Amino acid sequence: MKSKTLVMGVIGADIHSVGNKILEYALKQAGFNVVNLGVMVSQEEYIKAAIETDADAILVSSLYGHAEIDCRGLREKCDEAGLEKVSLYIGGNLVVGKQPFKEVEEKFKKMGFCRVCPPGTPPEVAIRDLKKDLGAE
Amino acid sequence: MKSKTLVMGVIGADIHSVGNKILEYALKQAGFNVVNLGVMVSQEEYIKAAIETDADAILVSSLYGHAEIDCRGLREKCDEAGLEKVSLYIGGNLVVGKQPFKEVEEKFKKMGFCRVCPPGTPPEVAIRDLKKDLGAE
Amino acid sequence: MELHNRKLDDKMFENIRKEVLKQWPTGSEVNFDEAIEYHKKLPKKKIFAARMEKAKKSGETLIQPRAGVALVDEQIELLRFLEEEGEADLLPLTIDSYTRHNRYEEAQKGIEESLASGRSMLNGFPAVNHGVLNCRRINESVHLPTQVRHGTPDARLLAEITLAGGFTAFEGGGISYNIPYAKNAPLEKTIYDWQYVDRLVGMYEEAGVHINREPFGPLTGTLVPPCISHSVAIIESLLAAEQGVKSITVGYGQCGNLAQDVAAIKTLEILTEEYLKKFGYHDVVVTTVLHQWMGGFPQDEAKAFGVISWGAATAALAGATKVIVKTPHEAMGVPTKEANAQGLKATKQLVAMLADQKMPLTNELKTEMEIIMAETRSIINRVYELGEGDIAIGTVRAFEAGVIDVPFAPSRYNLGKILPARDNNGAVRLLECGNLPFSKDIIDFHKQKMEERARFEKRKVSLQMVIDDIYAVGKGRLVGRPR
């Protein structure tokens, strides 16, 4: 079975690059085909990269708290661009402040993300979920 | 005006002696006539000392949390011994655990104490209150 | 009864034992041979002495809370919470104050009122009232080595019950659980009673069961100079070793100046081992414990976390074998289990983060070590002289003479003539050396240190400094400077 392609990056004006580098490394080690757009990625850049690489999933990171504003409309724009089958993942410190994660999760699920990962989710967990969801390897 | 006489001590099986020594020192500096019974004082000892010295007030300390059990009936026994006019003060860490002080205060006021002092009450405050209540100096 | 530092003979021990086990009905539950069998079936990881020895070898610093409530099920819940949520390495069974004074009727009242009111009305666990089987039930409900911690001048019945109850470590000693914990208990009596406890432990050892013993290091917890607590720890170690104790943890209450605290932990181990060897006890394993700051705490919880963390860091940098942990509720009352776990977790973070750093042997550290060793040796040697070769007799005479003197102690068998205060860097020195058998050099050293502070503070050396120092940590400082 061909290895799955993931587009990843940190959205908006967010420059938290450490987790992004480590996550890329771990996903590659796990056998994924990874396209890392780095930090400060716009919605358009994710979509463009996903189309170009025929990606299976887009992994959005947001650490700095502005994910709510930055992600608005992303699912819809993907669908418009013909990426209805691409799964959207998001992880990091998604909202401003320490808030009950259940509420945060619901909010982002409503926005069209299939998995919402709490602060500090380790790569092992991300990989396990991805393999399960994408039926990889 | 003659200086007021205070009987003081740490009640029950309580051996916390540090605060007791310091409180004695501060009360004496402030001009009170102080009879310090030290630690592990029984209800009977307070009463005996108060009668012998014609005390104006009894200052009970309890740090270790058993004040509720140790002080039960003290007011009544004082009254029986003819010490109706003697004021009862209590201070320290009066109950087991960190509890809202309002509730603790009420509990001990009901038991007949005229002033209930929260954990760590500084001697200055005790002295100010005593002077006011006893009309000293 | 005549006090000597000599192993209690078997017959005498058995005679006393009969009396002791009659002090409260639960005494009848004690069966020594059966208890030995019980202990032998314990898994190794529940044996306190073994865990301490392992930590000593690997250079770990283990963490241990204090914890005791009135009822058995609540005690189990509390301990399980502390091992799981709190990440404790070692557990305690902290005993209530009535039991500590052998007032079992009052303890019983406390149990009943706790049942009635639905919250613990006792400041610890009344183990004697609950008896052997309940102790075992607790022991079997946890996974870590558990120690009995208390403050009991006469702990003979408590020791019988809790050791038969399967606990593998027992804190205290005839000096350290008298002078700070009692008012009228004669030292002859408490040392003698603790010889019984140590002999009991010795009998367990002879039967092949390891029991850890720990003299209570911090004493009154308030500005106790290292030489005083060291002297008591060493004497109690010698007394215990004579009765057959093989695993001893000597303790010290953090004073707050890093160099002095590290020097204290290092010299405590060196000196205890030295004196044990000197007196012919060659097979005793000595480990150390640092108690996080034992004096008055700040009421604010965040500030308390600061104090707790500094104790944790000090324990790690000093390389103590274990650290006894305070909680953010310290100034207010016996902690909830959550607050207790918080103290543990802050401590765990720091002992683990600093596990790979040790304080290097600087000149400052060397000087502190030398002064502590000189002071302690002069005290112990004088105690030995006073006892004409018998350290037990010497101890009684030493306290009478003020050759050992514990600041702010409640006991009338303590002279109470010395006055400790901090020097300009926060180390605990003596503003008044009382009758401590110090050389002129040492006395001058203390005087000079206090004068240095006085000059800096532009005030005279005086009792006010001592008082200011007692309040200082609670108010957010180490040295109680004039306002």
Next chain:
Amino acid sequence: MELHNRKLDDKMFENIRKEVLKQWPTGSEVNFDEAIEYHKKLPKKKIFAARMEKAKKSGETLIQPRAGVALVDEQIELLRFLEEEGEADLLPLTIDSYTRHNRYEEAQKGIEESLASGRSMLNGFPAVNHGVLNCRRINESVHLPTQVRHGTPDARLLAEITLAGGFTAFEGGGISYNIPYAKNAPLEKTIYDWQYVDRLVGMYEEAGVHINREPFGPLTGTLVPPCISHSVAIIESLLAAEQGVKSITVGYGQCGNLAQDVAAIKTLEILTEEYLKKFGYHDVVVTTVLHQWMGGFPQDEAKAFGVISWGAATAALAGATKVIVKTPHEAMGVPTKEANAQGLKATKQLVAMLADQKMPLTNELKTEMEIIMAETRSIINRVYELGEGDIAIGTVRAFEAGVIDVPFAPSRYNLGKILPARDNNGAVRLLECGNLPFSKDIIDFHKQKMEERARFEKRKVSLQMVIDDIYAVGKGRLVGRPR
């Protein structure tokens, strides 16, 4: 634009200024002469530079939080809480991330959504959108010196507005607010834009108004070796001094090994003063700041308190002039005001408790200081060479060549070839020295330190160590040992 390390000339400055003030409508609120008048009426105790200088003289360690929310009244409430309940010595105005990237429309959206939702939807205070008068309102509502803290590659408009708004200190620099905070901003451009900011500050100084400047020390906050952050701090100090800045606070992010951290703070002050003098800037006052651990935090609040407290202790023992405080919410999100105050209070307790202790100059400390100084000097000297005598030009070339290289930085103008990792005692060393202009001795030193760790861990020196170290503090360790 052509980059040189030379004071911007007045005419050019005024030309740029016209453009800058047009970037957002609030720019029109800025009136320099009126702002000078405003500043001159500020009480002395609100002047950041004065407070820092006083602390340096008296040996205090001041405490300062980070804090920013979307709306003005909430910002005032937050800061007042931090000065009263949190016992802060210095206050911040922390700016949101949209403003940092000059995306004022998005910031405006954030303000509006915050108004609508009733909670701050921005991770900081959008000062440009709020304008000069709102800044003054904040400034007038607090009692302490307040600094603008951000992370803005092009901070010209922000500086104009907040300085006219009466704040007396401004963080950042053309390197330290680019490399860790941007992806595509060319260094020439950001250094040039920051010359504008520094020149603006210089103009305030020439008009008799003291403004403190602080290069951002921690960079990416993640295993940054002292020589890298020191080099950036020194270069930004030189660039600032050239434009007329007189009060500079150089910073460093705690790494966790005490000896290395103390050495870092000491050498940072020594080297910055040395280079400023060497290049002819004789009247600049240099102070220092230690940032409590800037990498990934543990999620558990009690454990976070442990990390915070260790940072506080390190700052005090190192004698840093101030310490920037983390909070128990760090791993989770922007802290509530209560959590922020808790971090401050734990820190206050420790800096005050340890005020009278300093780390003695041990061999270990001396060695750390020597290595940091040798490394930093070799970098700065090479930068100077690369710039043919011009430190600004040299800096651009140095980043291209990897002569300065910031680990894990998002900027594509950073080579990203070096790899830091901890040695066996937790000090940050280099597993891969990349193109740093180090002597063979220094390279060997690092190699040997890494091999020592590898032997201890029984594994090869490898990238896995770096990764393990990045996670370590969050998981309760300093050195990321194999599990």
